[in-house]
Amino acid sequence: xxxxxxxxxxxxxxxxxxxxxxxxxxxxxxxxxxxxxxxxxxxxxxxxxxxxxxxxxxxxxxxxxxxxxxxxxxxxxxxxxxxxxxxxxxxxxxxxxxxxxxxxxxxxxxxxxxxxxxxxxxxxxxxxxxxxxxxxxxxxxxxxxxxxxxxxxxxxxxxxxxxxxxxxxxxxxxxxxxxxxxxxxxxxxxxxxxxxxxxxxxxxxxxxxxxxxxxxxxxxxxxxxxxxxxxxxxxxxxxxxxxxxxxxxxxxxxxxxxxxxxxxxxxxxxxxxxxxxxxxxxxxxxxxxxxxxxxxxxxxxxxxxxxxxxxxxxxxxxxxxxxxxxxxxxxxxxxxxxxxxxxxxxxxxxxxxxxxxxxxxxxxxxxxxxxxxxxxxxxxxxxxxxxxxxxxxxxxxxxxxxxxxxxxxxxxxxxxxxxxxxxxxxxxxxxxxxxxxxxxxxxxxxxxxxxxxxxxxxxxxxxxxxxxxxxxxxxxxxxxxxxxxxxxxxxxxxxxxxxxxxxxxxxxxxxxxxxxxxxxxxxxxxxxxxxxxxxxxxxxxxxxxxxxxxxxxxxxxxxxxxxxxxxxxxxxxxxxxxxxx
Amino acid sequence: xxxxxxxxxxxxxxxxxxxxxxxxxxxxxxxxxxxxxxxxxxxxxxxxxxxxxxxxxxxxxxxxxxxxxxxxxxxxxxxxxxxxxxxxxxxxxxxxxxxxxxxxxxxxxxxxxxxxxxxxxxxxxxxxxxxxxxxxxxxxxxxxxxxxxxxxxxxxxxxxxxxxxxxxxxxxxxxxxxxxxxxxxxxxxxxxxxxxxxxxxxxxxxxxxxxxxxxxxxxxxxxxxxxxxxxxxxxxxxxxxxxxxxxxxxxxxxxxxxxxxxxxxxxxxxxxxxxxxxxxxxxxxxxxxxxxxxxxxxxxxxxxxxxxxxxxxxxxxxxxxxxxxxxxxxxxxxxxxxxxxxxxxxxxxxxxxxxxxxxxxxxxxxxxxxxxxxxxxxxxxxxxxxxxxxxxxxxxxxxxxxxxxxxxxxxxxxxx
Ligand SMILES: Cc1cc2nc3c(=O)[nH]c(=O)nc-3n(C[C@H](O)[C@H](O)[C@H](O)COP(=O)(O)O)c2cc1C
Ligand code: SF4
Ligand code: SF4
Ligand code: SF4
Ligand code: SF4
Numbered sequence: 001x002x003x004x005x006x007x008x009x010x011x012x013x014x015x016x017x018x019x020x021x022x023x024x025x026x027x028x029x030x031x032x033x034x035x036x037x038x039x040x041x042x043x044x045x046x047x048x049x050x051x052x053x054x055x056x057x058x059x060x061x062x063x064x065x066x067x068x069x070x071x072x073x074x075x076x077x078x079x080x081x082x083x084x085x086x087x088x089x090x091x092x093x094x095x096x097x098x099x100x101x102x103x104x105x106x107x108x109x110x111x112x113x114x115x116x117x118x119x120x121x122x123x124x125x126x127x128x129x130x131x132x133x134x135x136x137x138x139x140x141x142x143x144x145x146x147x148x149x150x151x152x153x154x155x156x157x158x159x160x161x162x163x164x165x166x167x168x169x170x171x172x173x174x175x176x177x178x179x180x181x182x183x184x185x186x187x188x189x190x191x192x193x194x195x196x197x198x199x200x201x202x203x204x205x206x207x208x209x210x211x212x213x214x215x216x217x218x219x220x221x222x223x224x225x226x227x228x229x230x231x232x233x234x235x236x237x238x239x240x241x242x243x244x245x246x247x248x249x250x251x252x253x254x255x256x257x258x259x260x261x262x263x264x265x266x267x268x269x270x271x272x273x274x275x276x277x278x279x280x281x282x283x284x285x286x287x288x289x290x291x292x293x294x295x296x297x298x299x300x301x302x303x304x305x306x307x308x309x310x311x312x313x314x315x316x317x318x319x320x321x322x323x324x325x326x327x328x329x330x331x332x333x334x335x336x337x338x339x340x341x342x343x344x345x346x347x348x349x350x351x352x353x354x355x356x357x358x359x360x361x362x363x364x365x366x367x368x369x370x371x372x373x374x375x376x377x378x379x380x381x382x383x384x385x386x387x388x389x390x391x392x393x394x395x396x397x398x399x400x401x402x403x404x405x406x407x408x409x410x411x412x413x414x415x416x417x418x419x420x421x422x423x424x425x426x427x428x429x430x431x432x433x434x435x436x437x438x439x440x441x442x443x444x445x446x447x448x449x450x451x452x453x454x455x456x457x458x459x460x461x462x463x464x465x466x467x468x469x470x471x472x473x474x475x476x477x478x479x480x481x482x483x484x485x486x487x488x489x490x491x492x493x494x495x496x497x498x499x500x501x502x503x504x505x506x507x508x509x510x511x512x513x514x515x516x517x518x519x520x521x522x523x524x525x526x527x528x529x530x531x532x533x534x535x536x537x538x539x540x541x542x543x544x545x546x547x548x549x550x551x552x553x554x555x556x557x558x559x560x561x562x563x564x565x566x567x568x569x570x571x572x573x574x575x576x577x578x579x580x581x
Numbered sequence: 582x583x584x585x586x587x588x589x590x591x592x593x594x595x596x597x598x599x600x601x602x603x604x605x606x607x608x609x610x611x612x613x614x615x616x617x618x619x620x621x622x623x624x625x626x627x628x629x630x631x632x633x634x635x636x637x638x639x640x641x642x643x644x645x646x647x648x649x650x651x652x653x654x655x656x657x658x659x660x661x662x663x664x665x666x667x668x669x670x671x672x673x674x675x676x677x678x679x680x681x682x683x684x685x686x687x688x689x690x691x692x693x694x695x696x697x698x699x700x701x702x703x704x705x706x707x708x709x710x711x712x713x714x715x716x717x718x719x720x721x722x723x724x725x726x727x728x729x730x731x732x733x734x735x736x737x738x739x740x741x742x743x744x745x746x747x748x749x750x751x752x753x754x755x756x757x758x759x760x761x762x763x764x765x766x767x768x769x770x771x772x773x774x775x776x777x778x779x780x781x782x783x784x785x786x787x788x789x790x791x792x793x794x795x796x797x798x799x800x801x802x803x804x805x806x807x808x809x810x811x812x813x814x815x816x817x818x819x820x821x822x823x824x825x826x827x828x829x830x831x832x833x834x835x836x837x838x839x840x841x842x843x844x845x846x847x848x849x850x851x852x853x854x855x856x857x858x859x860x861x862x863x864x865x866x867x868x869x870x871x872x873x874x875x876x877x878x879x880x881x882x883x884x885x886x887x888x889x890x891x892x893x894x895x896x897x898x899x900x901x902x903x904x905x906x907x908x909x910x911x912x913x914x915x916x917x918x919x920x921x922x923x924x925x926x927x928x929x930x931x932x933x934x935x936x937x938x939x940x941x942x943x944x945x946x947x948x949x950x951x952x953x954x955x956x957x958x959x960x961x962x963x964x965x966x967x968x969x970x971x972x973x974x975x976x977x978x979x980x981x982x983x984x985x986x987x988x989x990x991x992x993x994x995x996x997x
Contacts, residue, residue, distance in 0.1 A: 048772035049927045054967040062966045062974065068772050083966070090963045094932035127956050128936050153926070172767065172926070175750075177935040179925030 009075040024066035024077055025053060035079050036088055036117050038205055039154035040067040042518045044163065047155050052091045055079045063087060089121050097128045098177070100149035106207040111515055113205035114152060135180070140188040142367040143196040143212055143360040151181050151208035157200035164504060166479030169194035193313060195478060197306030197502045198360030198511020211360045211384045211512055215391055218381050221352045222265045229352045230268040231261055232332045232411070235276060236358040236422030236507035237385050239528040243514045243521070244389040245399040250524030252532060255404020260392050262405060271407045272355070273414020275332035276421040276430070277541035278550070279303060282567050283325040284434045285558035287497055291468070296320045298488070298495040301427050303327040305361035306502030306511070308571065310478050315485045316573030324568040328421065329355045329362055330371045332411065333378025334566040339554045340411060348376070355382045358422070358510030361502070370569045384512025413546045416533030423526040424476040424506035425452035425459060428499040432463060433540045439465040447539060455505060455523055458484065474499040476506055585850065586820040588809055589796050590836045593680040598715060601722035604683040610728055612799035613687050617736050621651050621695040624802070631801055631810055632818045637663055637791030638866065638896050639971070640884060650696040650778050650788035659782050660692045660701035661789040665747055665754035667706060668867025668896035669918065673822040674792035676834045678712045681796065682719040686742060688795035690729060691802070693740040696788045701742045704759050707749045716744050751922040755970050756781070756789050758924070769924040770970035793822055793897070813839030817883035821894070825851045827901035828858065837882060844878040847901055858903035862911065862986070866895015868918045869975035871982035891982055908990045912980055913941045919976040930973025933964040937980065954991050958984065
């Protein structure tokens with residue numbers, strides 16, 4: 001630290017010292033000045049294309065972009081001179097003139113960065129005429145809706161898709177005032193390389209890319225007296241939800257969350273952590289089965305639907321590596337429509353299963369024909385964390401004031417292993433805790449597998465199971481997944497088991513999480529999940545009493561026929577449409 | 582009197598542009614031979630002493646650029662010759678390539694030697710595709726004679742030149758868009774830093790110059806009689822290729838000594854305006870240039886004098902518009918050009934060009950209000966101070982200068 005060179009400058013005549021390399025935007029932030037910005041995103045390289053962060057730097061005839069200009073010794077910056085104000089407001093008005101301004105009916109109403117700036121600059125009557133063009137929304141897949149008329153061409157989505165996910169399903173087309181951000185050949189998203197991971201919807205500052213809204217479907221089900229509506233909540237939701245209600249990032253709000261769901265009128269509030277444990281039982285057994293019977297190795301995890309979409313489209317030849325285990329969400333769905341229905345004495349057709357997920361791709365997963373039986377879906381509706389927040393606001397709950405309550409039984413108990421599913425490395429650690437004991441017959445020692453924790457893009461570790469060593473790898477983001485698959489193709493992966501999550505940080509960083517989910521926030525959520533794990537009475541999936549009962553009363557053994565029928569699936573190559581054109 | 586000079590153009594018509602032997606017979610490649618006996622820094626100084634400014638439009642000190650490029654230590658560096666020549670009324674680079682391709686190849690090689698580059702790319706606009714064989718032939722013959730390739734003239738210096746045809750967008754003449762275009766990406770400018778000299782083509786340190794800028798160098802290195810610096814004065818030494826076009830009797834490319842008056846350029850070299858029409862305006866330096874009226878005629882064509890008169894040299898074009906075209910129609914034409922050519926990635930240029938186009942159309946329909954004019958001025962200023970690249974920065978030069986020179990065009994009836 002002591003070697004960091006400090007740069008001394010003045011911003012609005014106030015002296016500031018920041019480390020060399022700092023940009024004007026962050027230097028101003030350090031003294032409490034928020035320079036307006038739209039294309040800038042803290043996890044992305046600066047693009048300097050919206051130009052709304054233009055500021056005056058003494059000695060320069062032109063304004064400089066605060067997001068991309070490094071400070072220099074003796075620099076004098078003005079962020080609030082007349083020329084800066086005129087330029088920033090002028091640029092905002094130019095953006096507004098070509099923008100579908102129907103805030104009242106917009107998915108981002110009240111949570112929109114463009115709207116916030118218009119409010120901040122008190123824009124009333126725009127000086128420039130409306131030049132909005134007729135741009136049709138794209139609404140053909142179950143996960144994501146694109147509203148090009150609300151796009152401000154900031155390029156954040158293009159960047160996250162290309163740089164973080166390595167996909168390039170979004171791109172710029174045309175030029176001048178016809179420039180749009182769209183898919184290749186303007187195809188609907190599911191027909192392109194897109195994996196529906198939703199990272200684009202997370203970084204978009206406006207309502208131009210949003211999840212498909214299913215809140216009304218759920219509200220309708222809740223109103224129907226003949227429908228028994230049950231809900232499961234993914235591990236990653238409880239450490240993110242608080243962000244929207246004034247908690248510090250990483251706050252654990254499980255108790256309030258359960259209360260909110262009960263107040264919303266769900267008949268039963270269950271926990272996806274429970275079925276995460278179930279996934280470990282099945283997936284862990286599958287791993288052992290493959291090891292013992294010379295199955296296709298390495299085995300790849302299968303719980304991240306963005307990842308599944310990715311491998312089906314991009315590496316279909318590697319599909320045999322995927323575990324056949326369904327995701328925790330879909331396993332829960334299947335159990336809810338069978339075991340639970342019988343237990344609760346509710347006719348299956350009356351059960352409506354809702355899943356609250358940090359993920360947009362889960363909506364697509366739930367709609368897959370494989371995820372159901374007899375024409376019935378296992379999961380009837382998937383809401384993202386963001387939609388859940390909307391529901392809480394809808395019914396007028398003061399979230400922070402809610403008392404805490406507990407999940408219902410019997411699908412409401414999860415182990416610590418299930419809890420950490422939401423973090424990159426969590427599935428691997430959960431599996432190791434169980435597999436270790438199954439193989440060695442000893443208590444997992446150590447219980448915590450720290451080598452697979454942390455935010456590194458790719459992690460590796462080797463563990464000695466006595467009879468055999470297992471070599472594992474963990475990666476998150478689809479860019480890292482692609483690199484891993486390329487290595488696998490070349491035969492350079494001598495691992496036994498690889499965990500892959502589509503989103504940065506794992507599900508806690510999913511495409512359906514609250515806005516302002518940055519990598520810094522992701523790290524705090526990961527810590528929170530390990531915190532939850534530490535405080536739980538059971539920390540291994542196979543010790544979860546509800547799981548033990550489920551196998552005793554219903555499934556028999558992991559990989560049993562019933563298990564196979566309900567909890568496993570297979571995967572198919574998906575052709576991208578333009579391959580045929 | 583406007584007398585033409587023949588310094589940059591001294592080889593024009595003197596040899597067969599398809600034959601290196603013909604070029605050698607008039608003393609071709611003596612500059613490269615001299616260069617490789619010199620220290621690169623001395624070559625850069627020689628250019629700096631002659632105060633050569635880049636001829637692509639931005640008028641950056643060329644000796645300084647070469648010296649800075651030289652100062653960047655990297656195992657692999659590149660040189661780019663910008664032959665995109667996209668400015669309106671600009672066609673001097675075409676003349677150089679047509680009449681003196683070997684001099685250009687020689688100049689680029691000298692640059693490579695000076696800045697320690699291994700490769701050069703000539704980025705030529707698609708419209709000049711008929712000149713491709715000429716350049717490719719020059720490269721091939723130079724390779725055959727050992728003026729390009731490995732260990733040039735027995736030295737450790739190895740250098741290759743590649744020809745690349747652009748896809749036709751004006752913005753691709755901008756350095757960062759140009760390199761993206763060569764890299765096979767969409768030709769859109771990117772923010773700076775990183776600067777080209779540090780990270781340009783294929784993320785390698787890159788030295789970019791215009792065709793005319795290069796063309797000066799071999800002649801300058803052989804200029805023992807100090808002819809070049811005998812022309813012009815002050816910051817504007819030497820000669821300049823200008824592209825005279827529009828309503829003149831004899832349009833064309835002329836090499837003038839700096840200091841020739843605008844009147845001599847138009848009325849002597851260009852032989853005046855045909856058909857008894859009078860002068861409306863002159864645009865200097867292409868579509869991105871500023872305009873003047875007849876009050877500029879006695880101004881000497883130098884960087885400083887033009888600047889004082891409110892215009893710049895830019896690409897070197899001098900576009901003459903007579904009284905048959907109104908100022909407004911001229912501005913609309915220029916605006917159409919930029920509304921077409923903006924790459925659209927940054928807000929001020931993408932949206933600003935559209936709104937200004939709309940207000941100019943309103944003016945043409947006599948529907949514009951004072952408020953429209955105020956808004957137009959404001960947008961034009963925002964574009965010029967906050968756009969991402971030089972295109973948006975300069976797109977409203979014509980408008981903003983016309984507002985000063987022709988205020989009556991913007992005086993409307995009522996307030997509002
Ligand atoms: C929009 C735009 C278009 C340009 N087009 C050209 C061009 O066609 N030819 C050219 O030499 N320079 C062009 N330039 C200038 C180049 O960016 C660059 O400054 C020049 O090639 C450097 O060479 P010089 O120093 O020899 O002038 C353009 C700049 C901008 C902003
Ligand atoms: S994107 Fe934002 S500004 Fe645009 S309509 Fe929606 S809420 Fe309003
Ligand atoms: S959903 Fe994911 S893959 Fe699809 S466009 Fe958005 S970021 Fe790219
Ligand atoms: S869709 Fe959203 S993120 Fe993408 S360019 Fe448009 S406004 Fe920006
Ligand atoms: S100024 Fe115009 S041409 Fe340049 S980057 Fe911006 S939109 Fe593109």
